[in-house]
Amino acid sequence: MLKQTVAITAMNLRSIPQRVGTSWVIVIGIAVTVAVLVSVLAMVAGFSKTLANTGRPDRAIVLRGGSNAELNSTISRENTVTIMDAPGVKKDADAKPIASAEMVAVVALPQRRTGTAANVTVRGVGTKSPLLRPEIRIVAGRMFQPAVRELIVGRSALTQFAGVDIGSHITFRSTDWTVVGEFESNGDAHESELMGDIETVLSAFRRNLFQSVTVLLESPDAFAHYKDVLTTDPTLTVDVKREPEYYAEQSKQLSKLLNFLAFGVGGIMAVGAIFGALNTMYSAVSARALEIATLRAIGFGAAPVVVSVFVEALLLSLLGGLVGALAAWLMFNGNTVNTLGANFTQVVFHLTVTPHLLLSGIVWACVIGALGGLFPAIRAARQPVATALRAA
Amino acid sequence: MSAIVSLRNVVKTYTRGKQTVEVLHNLSLEIAQGDFVALMGPSGSGKTTLLNLIGGLDRPTSGEVSVAGERIDSLSSGQLAKWRARNVGFVFQFYNLMPMLTAERNVELPLLLTNLSGAQRRQNVQAALTVVGLADRAKHKPAELSGGQAQRVAIARALVADPTLLVCDEPTGDLDRATADDILHLLQMLNRDHGKTIVMVTHDPKAAEFASHQLHLDKGQLVEGDVKAAA
Incomplete structure (x- = not known):
């Protein structure tokens, strides 16, 4: 099974240069999604870090109740x-x-x-x-x-x-x-x-x-x-808070908004990227219907075909994820931005693209790739061999 | 000589929309081991369907199909795939080579389903390419080969795992007369010198003459008995 999977996957990957245009749809779609997601989350991380750095537990702030x-x-x-x-x-x-x-x-x-x-x-x-x-x-x-x-x-x-x-x-x-x-x-x-x-x-x-x-x-x-x-x-009539608690509360609203933005916009883009991946992998499977049918006629099993299409989608997505995460890191890490804080004034903070965020972006990419590759992979395997040979 | 292929009362129907079309009607047939049979008949007569049943690419709607003593009509898709890997070599009209692989890599494909080592696989690939006269083209990709050469590579691929049966679907349909004759001579040699049982679908009466026997199908039934080939 492993030998079959490796052989078919290697063949699929070698044929990518022949369909480079459609393969880029996956890579670019996912790269942009991941870059947006990581950069907005970097904003959340930077903003939270800035406000979390403000204050010490042995200081208290007193406000009107x-x-x-x-x-x-x-x-x-x-x-x-x-x-x-x-x-x-x-x-x-x-x-x-x-x-x-x-x-x-x-x-x-x-x-x-x-x-x-x-x-x-x-x-x-x-x-x-x-x-x-x-x-x-x-x-x-x-x-x-x-x-x-x-x-x-x-x-x-x-x-x-x-x-x-x-x-x-x-x-x-x-x-x-x-x-x-x-x-x-x-x-x-x-x-x-x-x-x-x-x-x-x-x-x-x-x-x-x-x-x-x-x-x-x-x-x-x-x-x-x-x-x-x-x-x-x-x-x-006063409220008394430890400084870190006060500043954490100040960042909560904006962090919520940014998180919503990251996962809302990122989610919509991810859905788009999933359709892109689906489309690409369906056309890849369709373009190779004859090759897949021939391999299955020779005796290759359905499971290695599924796994190989799936692996291809995952590898292209991983590439997209890496490109997107790297782009977000190069373009945004350490960038200074300002946003409206709780006092209706600007809080200046640095975007922080942490290793955790990079990893999250890559995991998102793989999930998108997995969803985009799964159905085409199943279709490739379920196509009756005789029908596929005749149609091709 | 004992029968290597045996079909008993085989019926094959396809469903197209709400319509059910019976392609093979209660067909029975035996092919002896070491035979070279040409399956002939007009388009839509059921030749390829019959070939697919013999090659284990498809299952009958009813009836029995036995090849090399094994009933294959009731095997699952996975079991059929394993069975094909052990017993059948396929030759297609348009060669069906993997365009991104060299000739030797194409020929090696069926051996990836065996437990042979890399060295053994290379040895067998070399031997198969030598049999078809293309040892010097091992490193070429399909796009760098002529039609006849590509079909020889496809035949080497069909041979390399030493299958019981070679199943050829219009193997000369895409070739000019001279090249087609070369391929048919090669198939004849494999049948005669290597003892391979060959079942070949063809439209071409000249191609059919290379076979030991001809079977004619019309509207899903064998229309006449075995005809001894002239060649």
């Missing part, structure tokens, strides 16, 4: 004091809580690639922010100064938006701001933001309410008690 994002939260100045002074918040050398009451504002900046305006977060942060977020490192220029209209720009924001280079001036709310430094933050969501002094930002936006308070806890274990204290305090 019922708010699911900073933008629709408000916290009064008095309440920020209660939140920061609650037990469990780590203190600095001066016994002050390591915490930052913050506001986020949305400003429109032109994108470098297209020139069209997109929303960017300007985050006002407190004086303890460097202690709270030690991962933020100034890599060029300097830190902004309190009470001065100065901003620092995240590396991802700098690559995506025009007019935010160090020394540039940005105008919003009729106030002029100078970009004085560039920061890195381990590739997390903050790298898509601009940051400035909270009091100066509040004043520019003529606000007196904060939107969130982020605190550094004494340890990750201190979270439960800290949350209990705040949520049972009758003067407060």
